[in-house]
Amino acid sequence: xxxVLCANPALDVTYRVDRLTPxxxxxxxxxxxxxxxxxxxxxxxxxxxxxxxxxxxxLGGTDGERYAAEIAESGIELxxxxxxxxxxxSVCVLDEDATVFxxxxxxxxxxxxxxxxxxxxxxxxxxxVLSGSLPAGVPxxxxxxxxxxxxxxxxxxxxxVLAAALTARPHLVAPNVAEAQDILGAGDAAQCAAxxxxxxxxxAVVSCGPDGLVAATSDGTWIARPPRALxxxxxxxxxxxxxxxxxxxxxxxxxxxxxxxxxxxxAAALGRDTAGEIDLDLRAELLGQVVIEEVRDAxxxxx
Amino acid sequence: xxxVLCANPALDVTYRVDRLTPxxxxxxxxxxxxxxxxxxxxxxxxxxxxxxxxxxxxLGGTDGERYAAEIAESGIELxxxxxxxxxxxSVCVLDEDATVFxxxxxxxxxxxxxxxxxxxxxxxxxxxVLSGSLPAGVPxxxxxxxxxxxxxxxxxxxxxVLAAALTARPHLVAPNVAEAQDILGAGDAAQCAAxxxxxxxxxAVVSCGPDGLVAATSDGTWIARPPRALxxxxxxxxxxxxxxxxxxxxxxxxxxxxxxxxxxxxAAALGRDTAGEIDLDLRAELLGQVVIEEVRDAxxxxx
Numbered sequence: 001x002x003x004v005l006c007a008n009p010a011l012d013v014t015y016r017v018d019r020l021t022p023x024x025x026x027x028x029x030x031x032x033x034x035x036x037x038x039x040x041x042x043x044x045x046x047x048x049x050x051x052x053x054x055x056x057x058x059l060g061g062t063d064g065e066r067y068a069a070e071i072a073e074s075g076i077e078l079x080x081x082x083x084x085x086x087x088x089x090s091v092c093v094l095d096e097d098a099t100v101f102x103x104x105x106x107x108x109x110x111x112x113x114x115x116x117x118x119x120x121x122x123x124x125x126x127x128x129v130l131s132g133s134l135p136a137g138v139p140x141x142x143x144x145x146x147x148x149x150x151x152x153x154x155x156x157x158x159x160x161v162l163a164a165a166l167t168a169r170p171h172l173v174a175p176n177v178a179e180a181q182d183i184l185g186a187g188d189a190a191q192c193a194a195x196x197x198x199x200x201x202x203x204a205v206v207s208c209g210p211d212g213l214v215a216a217t218s219d220g221t222w223i224a225r226p227p228r229a230l231x232x233x234x235x236x237x238x239x240x241x242x243x244x245x246x247x248x249x250x251x252x253x254x255x256x257x258x259x260x261x262x263x264x265x266x267a268a269a270l271g272r273d274t275a276g277e278i279d280l281d282l283r284a285e286l287l288g289q290v291v292i293e294e295v296r297d298a299x300x301x302x303x
Numbered sequence: 304x305x306x307v308l309c310a311n312p313a314l315d316v317t318y319r320v321d322r323l324t325p326x327x328x329x330x331x332x333x334x335x336x337x338x339x340x341x342x343x344x345x346x347x348x349x350x351x352x353x354x355x356x357x358x359x360x361x362l363g364g365t366d367g368e369r370y371a372a373e374i375a376e377s378g379i380e381l382x383x384x385x386x387x388x389x390x391x392x393s394v395c396v397l398d399e400d401a402t403v404f405x406x407x408x409x410x411x412x413x414x415x416x417x418x419x420x421x422x423x424x425x426x427x428x429x430x431x432v433l434s435g436s437l438p439a440g441v442p443x444x445x446x447x448x449x450x451x452x453x454x455x456x457x458x459x460x461x462x463x464v465l466a467a468a469l470t471a472r473p474h475l476v477a478p479n480v481a482e483a484q485d486i487l488g489a490g491d492a493a494q495c496a497a498x499x500x501x502x503x504x505x506x507a508v509v510s511c512g513p514d515g516l517v518a519a520t521s522d523g524t525w526i527a528r529p530p531r532a533l534x535x536x537x538x539x540x541x542x543x544x545x546x547x548x549x550x551x552x553x554x555x556x557x558x559x560x561x562x563x564x565x566x567x568x569x570a571a572a573l574g575r576d577t578a579g580e581i582d583l584d585l586r587a588e589l590l591g592q593v594v595i596e597e598v599r600d601a602x603x604x605x606x
Binding site: 017031100103 | 316324325326327328329330331365369394398400401404405406
């Protein structure tokens with residue numbers, strides 16, 4: 001079983017409008033409400049990939065009940081940790097672009113976070129995914145403290161939370177290139193991937209959006225990209241990438257296979273408007289077409 | 304007792320952000336949730352003016368309960384008509400400007416609307432305020448059908464709903480100048496006020512935002528404006544105007560007094576960030592300073 005922690009769950013509201021004009025009053029012509037948060041999206045994609053998923057989330061209030069009722073219908077095993085405050089709302093206004101408004105979310109009490117930690121680590125996960133922001137009131141090293149040598153842990157975080165997680169030597173980190181540069185200072189995707197390994201990650205997959213990804217691992221370094229430019233909604237492509245990586249690690253897939261799958265699955269998220277969904281046909285089509293190249297740097301060629 | 308119908312109640316959510324940029328992801332740094340809808344705001348201001356208020360609203364779901372719980376704390380008598388669907392949400396994103404996203408709201412069944420009509424007319428109101436949009440599924444002449452010769456009725460509506468209401472000869476209509484022009488075709492505020500009377504309104508108050516208002520009545524026509532330019536959030540100024548007019552009619556105030564009060568109360572809404580609230584000190588200060596002028600047109604001077 002793959003355990004996914006959604007530490008800061010959300011209700012995602014999507015508004016479609018004709019054209020967003022600051023200062024105007026807009027009639028919303030379609031409304032969609034959906035359980036969200038990065039961990040939630042990762043769990044949904046894992047479910048679409050056929051994996052058994054256990055999703056842990058702190059949930060309170062009637063909006064928490066709404067979130068739980070929706071997840072219950074999806075076939076994901078939800079461990080709802082009862083807390084006082086409801087989940088935050090995130091509003092996405094769609095015209096030609098997506099304009100997003102993210103509430104900060106509630107502050108968790110120390111005892112509430114302790115209950116979340118217990119729910120994550122018992123029973124012991126085969127693979128653990130730590131994805132997205134931490135709620136207020138929770139220390140920056142909260143992901144770091146959840147990383148155990150005997151649990152394969154994938155971290156998709158940014159800023160100080162990612163920096164702290166690296167010190168706990170996670171199996172894999174999967175930031176995008178901007179997030180990696182943010183904590184490393186500079187460098188291209190390959191340099192960032194190497195830099196994340198030298199900061200403590202067992203492996204590092206750095207995603208570059210439509211340009212694919214770089215994976216730096218103990219078995220080698222690969223650059224991989226989709227076979228063609230794909231249009232669509234990029235929201236959730238990073239979560240699909242994380243899901244594919246977790247699924248591959250759970251099956252102990254060889255890195256080249258895992259990298260191909262990650263690129264195809266991430267690109268397949270563009271085929272759907274909703275974060276947390278992928279186009280399985282598109283994924284199958286792309287899987288054999290991903291362009292992959294092993295990188296041999298100076299050190300490798302020396303050996 | 305003044306009865307206010309809020310036919311399409313809302314939960315108003317206000318997000319403060321640094322600067323709204325279409326296509327960007329925004330961190331929301333403060334969130335306010337509040338029972339809303341124009342009728343709700345009118346009822347709140349009436350309560351601040353010391354009037355006994357009965358607010359009728361169709362309410363369903365947990366968001367309906369949230370709305371009811373909040374109104375219960377305000378001293379307003381709420382008649383919640385149970386319906387299947389929850390109230391709509393309206394999101395206002397505040398930076399320098401206010402950018403608003405209005406959900407359409409749920410469709411009411413015919414039987415649900417019948418229950419609303421019963422709740423509005425029994426017991427018979429002294430003054431009835433019909434303010435804001437109608438929910439989907441309700442015919443355009445729904446306000447018109449609520450207008451009775453023996454009930455002093457104030458209508459703040461627009462478009463076909465206002466046009467239909469005029470045919471039922473309401474005691475007073477109070478659109479803004481753009482809304483009046485929209486149904487009359489053209490004309491300045493004074494011409495619009497006269498036009499609304501000739502279309503069926505007993506009296507017409509046409510508001511011009513910071514420039515005050517024109518009131519055309521059977522006792523005469525007045526132009527009134529605030530003594531000085533006031534800065535602040537204009538959201539809800541129209542609802543404060545409607546509330547002052549209803550309160551004045553309930554007390555059978557002479558038109559010149561009523562007009563002064565309406566201008567002062569509307570301007571006092573600028574002193575508060577939240578729709579449905581007025582600055583009572585500012586209202587008291589402005590009340591004696593409103594600039595009012597009686598208009599004598601050709602017909603009047605002839606008599």
